[in-house]
Amino acid sequence: MTVVTLPADWLDELKWDEQGLIPAIAQDDQTGDVLMVAWMNRDALARTVETGQAVYWSRSRKKLWHKGESSGHLQRVSDIRTDCDADVILLKVQQTGGIACHTGRYSCFYRQLQKKSDSKQTDSHKWRETDPIIKDPGEIYPGDQ
């Protein structure tokens, strides 16, 4: 991906944190479901705008992360918003393959806080997985095996 990124006022209007990053929420533009949250630096957001596909900054790998570059699960971006504080980005996306999560699930938010039925204690809740694995991660990322 070769993209020339010039200075842009709209990028300057955002509040980047001390690492030069801003959190970005990806939301399915059809269902409205929240799919994932990742981080962007200026370059990632500029490339997202220029290519029409979500590009994030991988904090663990410390490099640009063109979502779907390994898995094929690209995100086509139909809408980019920011909030009143200009410190969060909201992307509406069309999720290729219907899988946003590296675990092979549709959404990363597959764990729901549920009440344990047999307890009246304050610690009466637990996280439960509610969403199925659509595709085995070993099939999605064969190079990682």
Place this chain on the structure above:
Amino acid sequence: MTVVTLPADWLDELKWDEQGLIPAIAQDDQTGDVLMVAWMNRDALARTVETGQAVYWSRSRKKLWHKGESSGHLQRVSDIRTDCDADVILLKVQQTGGIACHTGRYSCFYRQLQKKSDSKQTDSHKWRETDPIIKDPGEIYPGDQ
């Protein structure tokens, strides 16, 4: 609000940042629209669970923030989720008054990145406000005037 908060395994499973905080997305449980992003500490999330209403941590005021305590725009919480990394919370809420934003708008994400029609330069975008002010902030927060 008097709530006794005991240690809880489900709170320990979350990844709190170095300030002991986690970002929380509030999503309208009827429309699916993302309303706002705020921060929670352990106490805020425990109180959210115990009261069924969104309680955040105000980083500017450095205290618990029972959303709607001034404005009346409470959020009744119907679903609490976390993501694969356990470092973001997603709340589904019923937004009292239909106003989540302190600017008097339905959602905090009222600015959309739009292309300037008259430019082919790289800096050919700008943020435009797309959502109306439903209620004047001066009416919402009369004590601040």
